[in-house]
Amino acid sequence: QVQLVESGGGLVQPGGSLRLSCAASGFTFSHYAMTWVRQAPGKGLEGVSDINSGGTRTYYIDSVKGRFTISRDNAKNTVTLQMNSLKPEDTAVYYCRAKLPGDYWGQGTQITVSS
Secondary structure, eight states, X not given: OOEEEEEOOEEEOTTOOEEEEEXXXXXXXXXXXXXEEEEOTTSOEEEEEEXXXXXXXXXXXXXXXXXXXXXXXXXXXXXXXXXXXXXXXGOEEXXXXXXXXXXXXXXXXXXXXXX
């Protein structure tokens, strides 16, 4: 069965960095684009970044451009979100998402940016 398992969340001060990883299994990872989605407290879901199957094209929402970097390792079935210069408004639960035949989400990992 499809599984997406995020790791790397935590508490960080403004201006700090965190690296999120998503380990995928149960499908042919290298065939599908992957997405990071977040949900801030009291707000809706927001697609933050995605990467195509080959890792050659990426997308970022304006609020994270220049600060976040998405990458993938198709040999290890992982997708990573490097987050630098974190701001309090980046506080959210971050989810890894795979839109296969079927829409699959990880369990989410909490990122809290606070001094």
